[in-house]
Amino acid sequence: MHFDILKHDMHSHLLPGLDDGVQDLETALAFIRQLSALGYEHLTTTPHIMCGVYNNGADTILPKLQEVREAVRKAGIPIELDAGAEYLLDDYFESLLEERAPLLTIGGKHVLVEFSWVGLPAGYRSTFFNMKVAGYEPVLAHPERYHYLHKDFNVYREIHASGVLLQANLLSFTGYYGSRVQAAALQLAEEGLIHFAGTDLHHQRHLQALSQFDFRKLLGKMLAVNNLRNALL
């Protein structure tokens, strides 16, 4: 029950066949059952929306959510299931904002966005600003995993100071993604810059690592220094 303290996981890929996460309903149910056993009471799962790669939107995500919800209910797993999305911050996302298309949110106003793995998106400041103007709370997914930011920690501090919420992956703290990512996660936590901790669960290896590592000490420390908001969503 490591995660009863967090209550709500707000980053995962559990809707079958929509992205590089879970591919079938049976696996989705097995993962959700295990997340419940680990202490989570609420999951907001976040399929990728990446134009040309994962062409998702409400039209693909919401029907799949209904299907998995129904299966969770039938299986009697005591957990609440919702869906938002993880938007890649790119021209397509910009166009959604410009068109004022309703975005998929976590808890009504939080919108999870990720940066490219290659480099800092040029227009990120104005995108975050435009999201706020549209009434959304931007949440940056796994800031510790962008290697190009490790050499310039001030970018993290600046993004945090601009009112963007930062979501760290729990597995980053274990060294799962390597020592540089681990060091960045620990420094973000030390500086109190993290607002959410997420599983970013895609597959069995993630679940195994999440189940094996004892997060209690880490989470206790993080809650003392960081304003973790998972349970408030």
Ligand SMILES: [Fe+2]
């Ligand atoms: Fe993700």
